[in-house]
Amino acid sequence: xxxxxxxxxxxxxxxxxxxxxxxxxxxxxxxxxxxxxxxxxxxxxxxxxxxxxxxxxxxxxxxxxxxxxxxxxxxxxxxxxxxxxxxxxxxxxxxxxxxxxxxxxxxxxxxxxxxxxxxxxxxxxxxxxxxxxxxxxxxxxxxxxxxxxxxxxxxxxxxxxxxxxxxxxxxxxxxxxxxxxxxxxxxxxxxxxxxxxxxxxxxxxxxxxxxxxxxxxxxxxxxxxxxxxxxxxxxxxxxxxxxxxxxxxxxxxxxxxxxxxxxxxxxxxxxxxxxxxxxxxxxxxxxxxxxxxxxxxxxxxxxxxxxxxxxxxxxxxxxxxxxxxxxxxxxxxxxxxx
Numbered sequence: 001x002x003x004x005x006x007x008x009x010x011x012x013x014x015x016x017x018x019x020x021x022x023x024x025x026x027x028x029x030x031x032x033x034x035x036x037x038x039x040x041x042x043x044x045x046x047x048x049x050x051x052x053x054x055x056x057x058x059x060x061x062x063x064x065x066x067x068x069x070x071x072x073x074x075x076x077x078x079x080x081x082x083x084x085x086x087x088x089x090x091x092x093x094x095x096x097x098x099x100x101x102x103x104x105x106x107x108x109x110x111x112x113x114x115x116x117x118x119x120x121x122x123x124x125x126x127x128x129x130x131x132x133x134x135x136x137x138x139x140x141x142x143x144x145x146x147x148x149x150x151x152x153x154x155x156x157x158x159x160x161x162x163x164x165x166x167x168x169x170x171x172x173x174x175x176x177x178x179x180x181x182x183x184x185x186x187x188x189x190x191x192x193x194x195x196x197x198x199x200x201x202x203x204x205x206x207x208x209x210x211x212x213x214x215x216x217x218x219x220x221x222x223x224x225x226x227x228x229x230x231x232x233x234x235x236x237x238x239x240x241x242x243x244x245x246x247x248x249x250x251x252x253x254x255x256x257x258x259x260x261x262x263x264x265x266x267x268x269x270x271x272x273x274x275x276x277x278x279x280x281x282x283x284x285x286x287x288x289x290x291x292x293x294x295x296x297x298x299x300x301x302x303x304x305x306x307x308x309x310x311x312x313x314x315x316x317x318x319x320x321x322x323x324x325x326x327x328x329x330x331x332x333x334x335x336x337x338x
Contacts, residue, residue: 050304
């Protein structure tokens with residue numbers, strides 16, 4: 001029997017897939033992917049640097065934003081090697097250990113991102129509905145505890161996912177539908193029963209994203225109810241404006257996630273390119289757009305970025321410009337008597 005049993009998984013490999021139908025154009029497709037990854041990593045790095053170096057931003061809201069940026073940056077780094085490897089270098093094979101490691105980090109980081117968005121919704125609820133107790137509720141110690149709970153939650157739900165994979169055997173052409181390892185995609189390659197894996201995957205999905213999304217929605221129902229009770233239109237607008245960035249982050253995270261989950265579970269007749277585009281949107285949109293949203297909509301972050309860029313211009317560009325100007329201006333010639 002030619003089954004790849006658990007004792008030989010070290011030699012097991014999977015074949016990653018780019019965009020079906022565009023294999024000959026993968027080199028050109030790699031250009032926008034490189035551009036998007038550069039934006040994601042540089043944008044989130046800048047947000048982290050600004051929050052760490054600016055004492056005025058050492059507040060609960062920005063601590064949570066730094067967690068979001070760190071999660072987005074790590075998520076981009078976890079998928080970038082295989083995605084660019086497929087599109088740029090046509091490296092499609094990935095070993096078992098590398099595949100399950102990447103799969104763990106992708107699912108772990110997406111659970112973390114959902115948890116951080118829930119914590120940020122709680123932060124906005126306290127800031128708007130109970131502002132007098134904001135500082136006493138969301139203390140630095142409480143933020144650290146929230147961060148540890150977020151990491152622990154992701155580890156708790158994702159570790160059994162790996163353990164359940166150990167019981168599977170693989171005997172088919174292990175061709176995946178994406179340029180990275182994704183749990184529903186990997187288990188479809190197994191020739192063992194995947195019923196337990198599918199049930200646990202659905203349980204983990206409902207216990208994390210399925211719980212976080214309604215709680216975020218509930219927090220905004222309470223926020224809207226509280227804001228509508230504010231008499232001053234200016235104060236209402238100010239309160240709503242503090243939530244716009246978070247609402248944008250929630251939207252660009254959950255809509256692709258719901259679409260990808262629906263396609264994997266019920267879209268078996270959908271063209272392969274639909275699976276690929278949905279998966280790429282799910283993992284690329286939040287890391288790329290979150291820094292843009294918070295840079296544009298958050299006044300303190302926007303000012304800090306402008307100040308940072310202005311300082312960089314003064315330090316690096318001004319000396320070069322001065323040197324160039326000195327070279328262009330002719331020096332006075334010494335006077336010679338006739």
